[in-house]
Amino acid sequence: MDPDLSAVDARLDALDADGYLLDADGTDPNQQYLSGFDAPDPFVTLYAGGTHLLFVRSLEFGRAKRDARADTVERFVDFAYDQRLEEHGRREAAAQVRAAFLRDHDVESVAVPPRFPTGTADALREQGIEVVVDHDDAIEQARAVKTDEEIEHVRAAQRANERAMAAAEDLIRGAGVDDEGRLVHEGEVLTSERVREEIEVTLLRDGCALDETIVACGADAADPHDQGSGPLLAEEPIILDIFPRDKATKYHADMTRTFLVGEPSETIEEWFELTDRARKAAIDAVEPGVTGAEVHDAVCDVYEDAGLPTLRSDGSTETGFIHTTGHGVGLAVHEQPSVSQRGGELEPGHVITIEPGLYDPDVGGVRIEDFLVVTEDGAENLTEYPVELTAE
Amino acid sequence: MDPDLSAVDARLDALDADGYLLDADGTDPNQQYLSGFDAPDPFVTLYAGGTHLLFVRSLEFGRAKRDARADTVERFVDFAYDQRLEEHGRREAAAQVRAAFLRDHDVESVAVPPRFPTGTADALREQGIEVVVDHDDAIEQARAVKTDEEIEHVRAAQRANERAMAAAEDLIRGAGVDDEGRLVHEGEVLTSERVREEIEVTLLRDGCALDETIVACGADAADPHDQGSGPLLAEEPIILDIFPRDKATKYHADMTRTFLVGEPSETIEEWFELTDRARKAAIDAVEPGVTGAEVHDAVCDVYEDAGLPTLRSDGSTETGFIHTTGHGVGLAVHEQPSVSQRGGELEPGHVITIEPGLYDPDVGGVRIEDFLVVTEDGAENLTEYPVELTAE
Numbered sequence: 001m002d003p004d005l006s007a008v009d010a011r012l013d014a015l016d017a018d019g020y021l022l023d024a025d026g027t028d029p030n031q032q033y034l035s036g037f038d039a040p041d042p043f044v045t046l047y048a049g050g051t052h053l054l055f056v057r058s059l060e061f062g063r064a065k066r067d068a069r070a071d072t073v074e075r076f077v078d079f080a081y082d083q084r085l086e087e088h089g090r091r092e093a094a095a096q097v098r099a100a101f102l103r104d105h106d107v108e109s110v111a112v113p114p115r116f117p118t119g120t121a122d123a124l125r126e127q128g129i130e131v132v133v134d135h136d137d138a139i140e141q142a143r144a145v146k147t148d149e150e151i152e153h154v155r156a157a158q159r160a161n162e163r164a165m166a167a168a169e170d171l172i173r174g175a176g177v178d179d180e181g182r183l184v185h186e187g188e189v190l191t192s193e194r195v196r197e198e199i200e201v202t203l204l205r206d207g208c209a210l211d212e213t214i215v216a217c218g219a220d221a222a223d224p225h226d227q228g229s230g231p232l233l234a235e236e237p238i239i240l241d242i243f244p245r246d247k248a249t250k251y252h253a254d255m256t257r258t259f260l261v262g263e264p265s266e267t268i269e270e271w272f273e274l275t276d277r278a279r280k281a282a283i284d285a286v287e288p289g290v291t292g293a294e295v296h297d298a299v300c301d302v303y304e305d306a307g308l309p310t311l312r313s314d315g316s317t318e319t320g321f322i323h324t325t326g327h328g329v330g331l332a333v334h335e336q337p338s339v340s341q342r343g344g345e346l347e348p349g350h351v352i353t354i355e356p357g358l359y360d361p362d363v364g365g366v367r368i369e370d371f372l373v374v375t376e377d378g379a380e381n382l383t384e385y386p387v388e389l390t391a392e
Numbered sequence: 393m394d395p396d397l398s399a400v401d402a403r404l405d406a407l408d409a410d411g412y413l414l415d416a417d418g419t420d421p422n423q424q425y426l427s428g429f430d431a432p433d434p435f436v437t438l439y440a441g442g443t444h445l446l447f448v449r450s451l452e453f454g455r456a457k458r459d460a461r462a463d464t465v466e467r468f469v470d471f472a473y474d475q476r477l478e479e480h481g482r483r484e485a486a487a488q489v490r491a492a493f494l495r496d497h498d499v500e501s502v503a504v505p506p507r508f509p510t511g512t513a514d515a516l517r518e519q520g521i522e523v524v525v526d527h528d529d530a531i532e533q534a535r536a537v538k539t540d541e542e543i544e545h546v547r548a549a550q551r552a553n554e555r556a557m558a559a560a561e562d563l564i565r566g567a568g569v570d571d572e573g574r575l576v577h578e579g580e581v582l583t584s585e586r587v588r589e590e591i592e593v594t595l596l597r598d599g600c601a602l603d604e605t606i607v608a609c610g611a612d613a614a615d616p617h618d619q620g621s622g623p624l625l626a627e628e629p630i631i632l633d634i635f636p637r638d639k640a641t642k643y644h645a646d647m648t649r650t651f652l653v654g655e656p657s658e659t660i661e662e663w664f665e666l667t668d669r670a671r672k673a674a675i676d677a678v679e680p681g682v683t684g685a686e687v688h689d690a691v692c693d694v695y696e697d698a699g700l701p702t703l704r705s706d707g708s709t710e711t712g713f714i715h716t717t718g719h720g721v722g723l724a725v726h727e728q729p730s731v732s733q734r735g736g737e738l739e740p741g742h743v744i745t746i747e748p749g750l751y752d753p754d755v756g757g758v759r760i761e762d763f764l765v766v767t768e769d770g771a772e773n774l775t776e777y778p779v780e781l782t783a784e
Contacts, residue, residue, distance in 0.1 A: 027419075027603070039617060040604075041726060042507075058703065059715050062753075063615050077708050090734065091527050115434075118513040119506025119525045133511045135483050197596060204592050209603060211419070212432075223455050225431060316450065316469050323451050334432060342482065 002069070003033055003142060008047060011138035012111055017130070019048030019102070020139070021110040023120045029331035030113055030139040032250055036069030042117075044098065045070075048107050055101050074101060095123035102129055113137045137336075144328050144336040145349040151373055153251035154329060154351055155382055158371055160206035161242050161253040162385050167202045168195050168215070168240055172232065172259050173391045182231040183261060192216065192228035195240070203244045214241035214256075221258075221365035224323050224357065234262040237272075237364045237389070239357075243333045252333045253382075254353050256369030260389050270306075271358045271366045272389045278302040278356035279368050279387070282325055282339075286352070286372060286379040292343015296325040299356045308358060312341060319360040326353035329371065350374040351382075394461070395425055395534060400439060403530035404503055409522070411440030411494070412531070413502040415512045421723035422505055422531040424642055428461030434509075436490065437462075440499050447493050466493060487515035494521055505529045529728075536720050536728040537741040543765055545643035546721060546743055550763055550774050552598040553634050553645040557777055559594045560587050560607070560632055564651050565783045569626040575653060584608065584620035587632070595636045606633035606648075613650075613757035616715050616749065626654040629664075629756045629781070631749075635725045644725045645774075646745050648761030652781050662698075663750045663758045664781045670694040670748035671760050671779075674717055674731075678744070678764060678771040684735015688717040691748045700750060704733060711752040718745035721763065742766040743774075 008020055022045045024031040026038030035045040035054055043064075044055035051071040056064050064073045079100045084093035098120070102110065109130035112121060114137060121131045146154070175183035175190050183190040192215040199213050216228030221239045232238055241256040258272065281298040300312040300321065309320035324340035329351050337343060337350050346352070352374065357367030370383040400412055414437045416423040418430030427437040427446055435456075436447035443463040448456050456465045471492045476485035490512070494502065501522035504513060506529060513523045538546070567575035567582050575582040584607040591605050608620030613631045624630055633648040650664065673690040692704040692713065701712035716732035721743050729735055729742050738744070744766065749759030762775040 058708065058710075059616060062710060063617055075708075082707050085734075112510060114511025115509040116511075117507040118504060118510045118523070119508075119527060121510040121513075122525050131510070133514050135511060200596050201593055204589060204596060209601075211601060224451060225455055311450065315474050316467075318450075318454060342477075 004145070004147070005034075005047065005142055007142045008138045009050070011134055011136070015111045015132050015134060017109045017111040017132055018107040019046050019105070019110050020134075021046055021102075021112050021116070021131075022139075023117055029143065029335065030137075032331050033143050034069075034139060037064055037067055038250075039064075044101070046102065046105065046107065046110075048105055053105060055098070079104075091123065095127050099124060099127035099129055111138070113139060140336050143330055143332075145347055146330060146351050146373070147349070150251060150330065151349070151351065153246060153249040154253055154371075154373075156249070157208060157244060157246040157251055157253035158255065158382050158384075160203055160208045160246070161244055161255050162383075163206060164199045164202040164208075164242055164244070165240060165255060165257060165385055168199050168242075169257070169259060171195055171198055172238060172261060175232075175261060177234040177262065181234050183234060189231045191231055192220070193230075195232065196227075199240075199242055203242075207247050208244035209247050210242070210244040213243075214239060216365070218364050219361050222319075222359045222361040222363070224359060224365070224367070235264065236260065237264070237268055237366050239365055239367050241367065241369065243329075245333070250331055252329050252331070254329050254333060254369065254371050255383055255385060256355055256357075256367045257385065257387070258366045258368060258389060261391075264389060265363075267363055268366065269389070271363070272368075274302060274306050274308070275356050275358060275366050275368050276387055278321075279354055279370060282354045282356065283370065283372065283379065283381060286346060286354070286374060288346055288348050288374055288376065291345050292325075292337050292339040292352075293341055295339050295346070295354070296341055296343060299325045299354075303356070303358070320358060321356065322359055323355075323357065326355050326369075328352055346374045348374050348376050396537070396539070397426075397439065397534055399534045400530045401442070403526055403528070407503045407524050407526060409501045409503040409524055410499040411438050411497070411502050412526075413438055413494075413504050413508070413523075414531075415509055421535065421727065422529075424723050425535050426461075426531060429456055429459055430642075431456075436493070438494065438497065438499065438502075440497055445497060447490070471496075483515065487519050491516060491519035491521050503530070505531060532728050535722055535724075537739055538722060538743050538765070539741070542643065542722065543741070543743065545638060545641040546645055546763075546765075547774055548641070549600060549636060549638040549643055549645035550647065550776075552595055552600045552638070553636055553647050554775075554777050555598060556591045556594040556600075556634055556636070557632060557647060557649060560591050560634075561649070561651060563587055563590055564624065564630060564653060567624075567653060569654065573626050574623040575626060581623045583623055584612070585622075587624065588619075591632075591634055595634075599639050600636035601639050602634070602636040605635075606631060608757070610756050611753050614711075614751045614753040614755070616751060616757070616759070627652065627656065629656070629660050629758050631757055631759050633759065633761065635721075637725070642723055644721050644723070646721050646725060646761065646763050647775055647777060648747055648749075648759045649777065649779065650758045650760060650781060654782075656781060657755075659755055660758065661781070663755075664760075666694060666698050666700070667748050667750060667758050667760050668779055671746055671762060674746045674748065675762065675764065675771065675773060678738060678746070678766060680738055680740050680766060680768065683737050684717075684729050684731040684744075685733055687731050687738070687746070688733055688735060691717045691746075695748070695750070712750060713748065714751055715747075715749065718747050718761075720744055738766045740766050740768050
């Protein structure tokens with residue numbers, strides 16, 4: 001896939017910079033997008049004059065020439081690194097070869113993303129190269145608008161995600177309950193860890209990796225970023241939030257469901273219904289030209305009308321709706337655009353989550369998350385998974 | 393575990409900085425080490441006056457107060473973020489609250505690691521805070537010397553690693569060979585992908601995660617960073633390089649073995665014996681006070697004496713021994729100290745790999761990697777796994 005870098009070209013014009021420079025390893029989504037190359041250690045990618053140039057250590061040279069989306073691949077040794085090292089030491093030598101590489105391509109000034117390393121920036125500045133921070137991160141902005149091919153990648157990751165969710169739901173719904181109210185599977189207490197393993201193994205067999213999965217019950221579930229641990233309990237909502245990365249394409253999916261075994265309390269039942277209503281209201285609001293802020297407002301309206309606090313009504317609340325409505329998903333699991341109080345206009349090709357939720361340490365947590373692509377005239381929900389608190 | 397930060401204290405004195413500042417998410421090993429906190433989005437940790445301070449968004453506040461290695465946790469809202477946002481916009485507001493947080497703790501100058509984000513550094517400088525890059529990365533240096541507890545963590549990860557290697561070796565050694573020379577398991581051609589899945593599932597069930605695993609055969613194996621793909625072949629060396637992370641402790645292990653089904657060529661047999669000899673020579677050389685460069689020299693000597701090129705004898709060679717001898721392993725899979733031409737003195741508590749190897753696209757690749765801890769009087773090999781090219 002060749003990315004559409006017109007946003008980056010425009011930014012270079014606006015910042016009056018000769019090229020766009022990255023210095024990051026292959027886990028960095030901007031680096032993946034611009035270089036098309038994966039390496040465990042940081043390497044340099046320069047985008048200048050419409051061409052992609054990679055600057056790597058010898059170890060990565062052959063693979064970079066073969067795999068990278070690069071017109072040219074050059075090496076430290078091509079710029080007399082060893083001699084410079086001998087003469088000037090590691091830090092100065094690294095700065096000199098980077099500056100020499102840039103000047104060799106007529107680049108005297110570079111734009112860099114906000115998370116570009118300060119060590120490299122300061123070193124280049126000492127070599128007389130101008131380094132301007134592109135605070136709006138043109139590459140991340142370019143990444144936000146997905147091509148049809150990228151949408152197929154996230155769709156495929158979401159299918160795998162749904163198979164993993166189904167495996168986890170089967171475990172939970174099929175569990176018995178012991179006399180302490182804990183879920184039991186095949187004679188053993190069912191834990192967050194056991195369900196997480198089921199999810200992870202299912203995803204692995206489907207070619208997906210994931211660093212974290214949330215399987216949180218009771219007080220754990222009241223903290224949106226708590227991964228959860230220990231026994232799962234009947235009559236308590238259990239939040240499952242799964243966000244795998246397809247290992248081949250590197251694109252992510254993201255989905256959350258809340259399950260409960262037994263009889264929910266009135267509060268949980270009400271929270272679940274409200275949250276599902278908030279989800280639908282947000283999805284209905286999504287279309288090109290609408291802002292992320294307006295979609296977020298649709299969720300806050302539902303909760304506030306029901307008398308529940310949100311960060312919009314009280315910026316320091318620790319219960320109620322205490323996060324944003326959603327975020328972009330792609331090479332990163334959290335990326336642009338933001339579906340929040342500060343979210344800008346949605347465009348066709350944006351892939352976003354809609355994930356309203358309610359939290360209180362005394363009650364637990366409820367969250368429902370779907371995963372959509374903004375289309376020319378609205379949105380397509382990429383999630384094909386039922387929304388049910390209890391078993392039918 | 394409370395890290396020993398005396399190296400950081402000394403660096404702050406040397407750089408005349410009031411505090412050490414990080415701005416990174418929970419995947420950053422320095423952040424893990426200093427904050428003891430994990431979050432998916434970047435957060436700020438300040439180490440000043442011997443105390444740890446975290447500066448987080450509201451969403452992470454409760455969990456940070458509970459989990460982080462922090463004397464104090466503060467939030468953006470504590471510094472009037474919303475009002476500043478309204479008045480000055482996102483970028484200026486973020487810079488102002490960070491500067492206000494620092495000044496509230498009497499910090500006017502900060503040291504930052506080389507990969508600290510330039511966007512944050514420049515913004516703080518605009519607010520009058522002095523930002524000095526600590527090019528020698530005192531936190532990474534502190535991380536390099538492991539406590540007994542950390543050594544137990546890497547040892548535990550290595551035990552899991554060996555179970556995964558054994559599962560993969562069983563698959564490969566137990567395979568048949570079809571008439572095209574491909575390995576066959578239970579009637580299906582055995583691929584890199586299938587062996588990788590076996591490794592990953594075994595590790596997952598042992599509480600370990602991994603982003604990548606190398607299972608590379610033939611020409612793939614001739615590139616040290618190629619992950620490998622497709623059918624595995626008899627009479628070709630197959631390199632398995634596994635570097636999992638224990639999900640609970642976040643510490644890594646690292647080991648490589650090379651297996652061959654059938655009869656090896658004379659070249660491969662010679663390469664394997666040389667590489668094992670290089671491995672032993674390097675391990676014998678490891679003790680406190682010896683430099684990483686001397687250990688690396690021990691490997692280069694073995695190869696060069698046999699007439700094979702190394703990067704020491706020819707800095708631009710693409711065949712032979714084309715990488716360094718090893719690296720530190722801990723919260724990062726690649727960290728200090730370096731066991732290379734530029735490696736400094738080894739100290740007790742350093743955990744390093746020793747991984748000589750030979751590569752040529754026309755022959756394939758051979759690599760053997762053990763994983764050691766430097767002790768008071770030598771080294772302990774943390775690897776308990778046989779070194780055998782073919783089945784006994």
